[in-house]
Amino acid sequence: MTDDFDELYRREHLGFTRLAYLMVGSAAVAEELVHDAFAALFAEAGEVRNPGGFVRTALVRRCLTWRSRRTMERERLALVGEPPPTGEPEVDETWDALRKVPADRRAVLVLRYYADLSHDEIAELLDIPVATSRSRAHRGLADLRKELEP
Amino acid sequence: VTVDLEDRLRRTLAAKAAQVTDVAPLVAAPAPAPRRRWPLTLAAAATVLVAALAAVLVADRDAPDDRPASTVPPVPATVPASWGGPVGMVAGDGRLFVHFDAHTGAGEGGLATFDPASGEVTPLAELDRGSAVAYGDGALWAFSPAARQVARLDPETGTEVRTSAALEGLGAGGYRMAVGAQTIWMVPYDWSSPVRVLDVETLVETVGGHVDRPSTGPVVVDDVAYVGSEVDGLQRVDAAGEVQPTGVPGRITDVAAGDGGLWVTTGDATWLASEVSWVPLDGGEPVGQGTLALEGGVTAIGVVDDRVCLHGENALDNPTIRCASQPAPGDPVTVDASREDGGWAWGDLVELDGQLWGADADDGVIRRIDPETARTTRVAEVQALDP
Numbered sequence: 001m002t003d004d005f006d007e008l009y010r011r012e013h014l015g016f017t018r019l020a021y022l023m024v025g026s027a028a029v030a031e032e033l034v035h036d037a038f039a040a041l042f043a044e045a046g047e048v049r050n051p052g053g054f055v056r057t058a059l060v061r062r063c064l065t066w067r068s069r070r071t072m073e074r075e076r077l078a079l080v081g082e083p084p085p086t087g088e089p090e091v092d093e094t095w096d097a098l099r100k101v102p103a104d105r106r107a108v109l110v111l112r113y114y115a116d117l118s119h120d121e122i123a124e125l126l127d128i129p130v131a132t133s134r135s136r137a138h139r140g141l142a143d144l145r146k147e148l149e150p
Numbered sequence: 151v152t153v154d155l156e157d158r159l160r161r162t163l164a165a166k167a168a169q170v171t172d173v174a175p176l177v178a179a180p181a182p183a184p185r186r187r188w189p190l191t192l193a194a195a196a197t198v199l200v201a202a203l204a205a206v207l208v209a210d211r212d213a214p215d216d217r218p219a220s221t222v223p224p225v226p227a228t229v230p231a232s233w234g235g236p237v238g239m240v241a242g243d244g245r246l247f248v249h250f251d252a253h254t255g256a257g258e259g260g261l262a263t264f265d266p267a268s269g270e271v272t273p274l275a276e277l278d279r280g281s282a283v284a285y286g287d288g289a290l291w292a293f294s295p296a297a298r299q300v301a302r303l304d305p306e307t308g309t310e311v312r313t314s315a316a317l318e319g320l321g322a323g324g325y326r327m328a329v330g331a332q333t334i335w336m337v338p339y340d341w342s343s344p345v346r347v348l349d350v351e352t353l354v355e356t357v358g359g360h361v362d363r364p365s366t367g368p369v370v371v372d373d374v375a376y377v378g379s380e381v382d383g384l385q386r387v388d389a390a391g392e393v394q395p396t397g398v399p400g401r402i403t404d405v406a407a408g409d410g411g412l413w414v415t416t417g418d419a420t421w422l423a424s425e426v427s428w429v430p431l432d433g434g435e436p437v438g439q440g441t442l443a444l445e446g447g448v449t450a451i452g453v454v455d456d457r458v459c460l461h462g463e464n465a466l467d468n469p470t471i472r473c474a475s476q477p478a479p480g481d482p483v484t485v486d487a488s489r490e491d492g493g494w495a496w497g498d499l500v501e502l503d504g505q506l507w508g509a510d511a512d513d514g515v516i517r518r519i520d521p522e523t524a525r526t527t528r529v530a531e532v533q534a535l536d537p
Contacts, residue, residue: 018167027170040418061422065447065463083169094162113156114163145155
């Protein structure tokens with residue numbers, strides 16, 4: 001189990017960290033959430049049939065709720081070592097706007113437009129109805145458009 | 151237009167994700183280790199309790215909640231915009247204080263007094279961002295990570311009465327703090343720094359032991375502080391900084407002092423399930439505990455006399471207040487009041503005059519919780535949130 005775990009960690013750590021970063025907006029917090037998700041897998045001691053899926057589900061749930069769980073205090077860690085602006089005005093403006101989108105809508109946007117998941121897949125991952133996934137994407141784009149308006 | 155926005159979003163997400171390259175993990179991959187297991191006696195006790203609690207769980211889950219939480223319009227209040235949102239409350243000397251912190255951006259933090267009768271929030275003192283605040287031994291205390299100092303504050307004026315020397319070798323992630331029994335306990339947020347203790351009179355510091363992955367606390371009972379760990383259960387830290395296990399196992403998420411014991415919550419890493427336990431203390435030692443399994447997670451805890459209230463979420467991810475009474479030694483905990491509520495508490499719930507109080511940095515609302523009914527009331531709404 002340990003070898004499989006180590007291999008999964010090596011293979012998926014960066015990808016999961018990128019996904020979490022886009023959802024929470026902080027590389028440091030993303031690292032911590034990814035670690036916690038892997039720790040949850042390790043605690044299952046080989047009893048999980050789909051380890052990658054387990055970690056992704058645990059990670060997405062933690063990304064959605066981390067602000068509500070007193071880990072806000074750890075957001076102070078986000079002040080250290082964050083990726084700087086890209087220097088591309090369109091990207092940086094969109095990123096700033098995305099950070100203002102509510103977490104549940106932002107999660108759907110990231111899963112849809114970065115992870116390229118279908119609404120069926122997003123609904124299953126977030127344990128929400130497909131219609132909710134669609135409405136959150138729609139409203140998230142509306143939020144984004146509103147933030148980007150001059 | 152929508153297609154353009156979607157394309158723009160895709161390009162942005164790809165570009166920002168690409169910036170996360172070889173960021174070193176905050177900690178290494180979890181080291182291979184045997185799965186932690188409870189002692190056999192506790193496991194056997196837990197097995198017996200599961201059957202006894204099943205009926206309680208079903209009753210709790212099915213209990214109708216036909217009375218909505220109070221929607222009394224809150225009193226608007228203002229603080230300097232640079233203070234960010236209310237991240238916690240502190241009770242002492244019959245008064246309530248609200249701790250503000252601009253956890254992101256360029257802001258700072260601050261401390262305000264809160265009048266529970268009128269809902270008025272009055273700025274008292276500016277604080278550095280990431281400060282810790284506590285009330286104990288008749289005074290307000292603040293730790294500044296920027297100055298690396300602990301200061302005693304005048305609760306009337308907010309001015310510094312006395313300040314420690316700069317502390318050396320501090321962790322980067324800030325500290326939680328509690329004060330009592332002539333001692334200041336400081337527990338790091340990061341996973342590699344030691345506990346610090348200071349004498350309240352001399353403010354001389356002692357570097358103590360390590361708590362592995364501290365998660366909550368310190369909570370002071372008599373002359374000892376209790377600290378929760380994500381991996382090592384509940385730990386006890388004495389006034390010299392020595393750390394010892396209590397034998398209370400689990401991934402500790404919250405701890406609070408009750409009448410003659412501790413309320414302790416544990417939860418799994420995905421926050422899908424949790425437990426609340428009443429742990430009586432005898433001479434500082436746990437002497438058995440009663441436990442209740444809960445669906446969802448617990449994020450904040452508060453105690454009024456023999457009542458405990460847990461702020462968290464239910465199985466449907468809805469923010470929920472669940473309250474219980476202190477059971478007889480060895481008896482299980484029974485939640486007898488549970489209500490959904492729209493807010494989150496960011497710090498612990500604090501007690502004043504038989505009511506619990508919590509602050510929510512997301513919406514700036516300060517709420518009152520009735521520990522008998524779990525009903526919440528929005529009392530004040532702070533206008534200036536994150537700058």
